[in-house]
Amino acid sequence: MNIELMRFRVKPGKTERVDQWLQFLSSNMPAVLETLEGERMYVETIFSETLDGAQYLYWYSIQGRGGTEVRDSAHWIDAKHLEYWDECIDPEFTPQTLATRVSMIPQRILEQMQ
DSSP: OEEEEEEEEBOTTOHHHHHHHHHHHHHTHHHHHHHHHHHTEEEEEEEEEEETTEEEEEEEEEEOTTOOOGGGOOOHHHHHHHHHHHHHBOTTSOOEEEOOOOOOOOHHHHHHHO
């Protein structure tokens, strides 16, 4: 199982488009959840923050091993998600992976994930 928190910088001027992107995901949640099965993604949450005038998105996830990569998906929701990604995420910024220090998941939940 992989537990991860990553930070990505949003391109300047793309805040409104990011809002549309996140609304798109929220509005199409049944399709989003359908794709998570193939990815073996148990939890995926997106956070946002503005620091020193720059907007950042944080992805928190708990994922099982052997899932499909989002870029390998043929699902329409993933294709649209990647369009937004390419338009909004700054490729000049090296994504930051925050270090996992402690993970607290009850055993009964871990057993359900596996």
